[in-house]
Amino acid sequence: MKIAVIGTGYVGLVSGTCFSETGNEVTCVDVDAKKVEKLNAGEVTIYEPGLEKLFLRNQKDGRLKFTTNLAEAIEDALLIFLALPTPPDEDGSADLRYVLGVAKELGMLMKEGEYKVIVNKSTVPVGTAEKVNATIQEVAASKNLSLTFDVISNPEFLREGVAVDDFMKPDRVIIGTRSQKAIQVMSDLYAPYVRQGNPILFMDERSAELTKYAANSFLAVKISFMNEIAQVCERVGADVDMVRRGIGSDDRIGKRFLFPGIGYGGSCFPKDVQALHKSADDAGYNFRILDAVMEINDEQKQHLIPKVLKYFNNNIKGRRFALWGLSFKPNTDDIREAPALAIIDRLLEAGATVAAFDPEAMKNTRNQIGEKITFSPTQYETLHNADALIIATEWNEFRTPDFNKISSMLKHKAIFDGRNLFDLAQMESLGFHYESVGRKKISIPENKTSKPETV
Numbered sequence: 480m481k482i483a484v485i486g487t488g489y490v491g492l493v494s495g496t497c498f499s500e501t502g503n504e505v506t507c508v509d510v511d512a513k514k515v516e517k518l519n520a521g522e523v524t525i526y527e528p529g530l531e532k533l534f535l536r537n538q539k540d541g542r543l544k545f546t547t548n549l550a551e552a553i554e555d556a557l558l559i560f561l562a563l564p565t566p567p568d569e570d571g572s573a574d575l576r577y578v579l580g581v582a583k584e585l586g587m588l589m590k591e592g593e594y595k596v597i598v599n600k601s602t603v604p605v606g607t608a609e610k611v612n613a614t615i616q617e618v619a620a621s622k623n624l625s626l627t628f629d630v631i632s633n634p635e636f637l638r639e640g641v642a643v644d645d646f647m648k649p650d651r652v653i654i655g656t657r658s659q660k661a662i663q664v665m666s667d668l669y670a671p672y673v674r675q676g677n678p679i680l681f682m683d684e685r686s687a688e689l690t691k692y693a694a695n696s697f698l699a700v701k702i703s704f705m706n707e708i709a710q711v712c713e714r715v716g717a718d719v720d721m722v723r724r725g726i727g728s729d730d731r732i733g734k735r736f737l738f739p740g741i742g743y744g745g746s747c748f749p750k751d752v753q754a755l756h757k758s759a760d761d762a763g764y765n766f767r768i769l770d771a772v773m774e775i776n777d778e779q780k781q782h783l784i785p786k787v788l789k790y791f792n793n794n795i796k797g798r799r800f801a802l803w804g805l806s807f808k809p810n811t812d813d814i815r816e817a818p819a820l821a822i823i824d825r826l827l828e829a830g831a832t833v834a835a836f837d838p839e840a841m842k843n844t845r846n847q848i849g850e851k852i853t854f855s856p857t858q859y860e861t862l863h864n865a866d867a868l869i870i871a872t873e874w875n876e877f878r879t880p881d882f883n884k885i886s887s888m889l890k891h892k893a894i895f896d897g898r899n900l901f902d903l904a905q906m907e908s909l910g911f912h913y914e915s916v917g918r919k920k921i922s923i924p925e926n927k928t929s930k931p932e933t934v
């Protein structure tokens with residue numbers, strides 16, 4: 480099939496590449512000319528495990544192309560995927576400017592007699608498929624054209640960090656349309672991706688649009704629930720790891736997504752929770768659980784700060800902190816709404832300095848915050864002259880570090896771990912002051928964890 484994908488970010492680039500992998504002819508379009516130039520030169524513009532190999536193979540074979548020219552991309556394309564940003568507007572609702580802007584352009588460019596399926600992959604509020612349809616129809620009517628097309632909803636569920644796997648083997652594919660013609664096209668397109676029997680679920684456009692928000696918001700509820708349980712654990716002397724295992728073995732609850740931490744981030748959960756709350760509000764319903772989720776998550780991002788302050792007698796002015804992890808989760812270079820950024824802000828505000836390391840997200844962080852912090856080439860170099868170590872992202876390479884090195888380099892043997900990476904007994908036997916989330920604090924007397932200040 481000939482496919483156009485509009486937007487080459489995390490969703491567009493992964494979708495376009497994975498559609499080309501099953502033999503489709505894909506042209507991806509972006510307004511960012513620099514990005515398109517890099518992609519055409521064979522440079523993968525995001526970090527996503529497994530993507531580069533597929534990208535290079537399909538690009539070399541001529542099935543995956545990039546352009547800034549929308550007209551060229553949609554020419555002869557049966558399918559047009561919208562993978563455009565839907566950032567939060569000031570009131571929390573999804574900003575549809577990009578989606579409707581492209582709909583207008585499509586209305587100008589589409590030709591009579593060429594059937595097209597316009598597929599929305601962006602996360603959008605209920606009713607957007609109808610709005611995109613109306614926008615295209617309006618432009619066509621102004622030009623006295625009679626266009627034949629369907630606008631359908633196909634929300635994307637890929638997770639950054641495992642996006643290629645998720646796309647190639649999705650748990651389910653959701654297709655929102657009542658057009659039999661579009662159902663046939665989409666069934667053919669997705670057949671290679673659901674060979675193991677995972678379902679393609681067909682439904683109306685509105686239900687498909689809401690499904691995406693419901694899924695992300697439910698997951699945000701699950702994380703926030705565990706973050707609250709962790710808060711209770713710390714206050715009553717229970718261990719959240721034990722509680723997590725205890726409840727996760729119940730099939731009705733499930734083992735996944737029960738890990739407490741320093742809050743969810745990323746481009747999706749924060750904005751999708753807000754947008755669903757706003758949509759419900761607009762429809763006359765106060766979605767109270769989501770109010771709590773947003774509040775809990777904001778607080779959770781600051782969870783480590785009072786612990787750090789308390790350890791340093793409420794004064795961290797002039798202190799230096801090593802920070803491991805900047806991305807909002809491991810295996811991605813995405814720092815949108817990352818808890819690490821909130822931690823950096825608080826440390827700098829209090830007069831401390833920060834030396835950070837992240838395997839993939841340092842370039843994006845530098846682009847966003849400049850040289851406000853030091854970027855270290857390795858995780859251990861962050862420890863030079865650092866008073867304590869803070870961990871914000873659970874990259875695998877942080878899980879079994881050289882504790883002797885950490886201990887000899889840090890001024891205080893103190894670790895504040897927002898991702899519960901280390902074993903409590905091990906931390907105790909190594910003599911670290913160790914604080915994590917929802918677990919016992921390993922408290923070593925200050926004179927045993929600090930070294931004499933060097934002059």
Ligand SMILES: NC(=O)c1ccc[n+]([C@@H]2O[C@H](COP(=O)([O-])OP(=O)(O)OC[C@H]3O[C@@H](n4cnc5c(N)ncnc54)[C@H](O)[C@@H]3O)[C@@H](O)[C@H]2O)c1
Nearest residue numbers: 486487488489490509510511562563564565601602635639
């Ligand atoms: N990132 C995820 O994990 C994820 C997962 C599922 C769904 N989504 C949803 O998918 C959508 C896209 O998310 P993303 O993370 O890929 O966004 P992104 O910001 O990474 O990428 C969007 C791309 O669209 C381009 N663009 C903007 N206007 C354009 C236009 N007029 N024509 C062509 N290109 C244009 C931008 O330059 C950018 O490259 C959002 O609605 C998001 O909520 C994201």
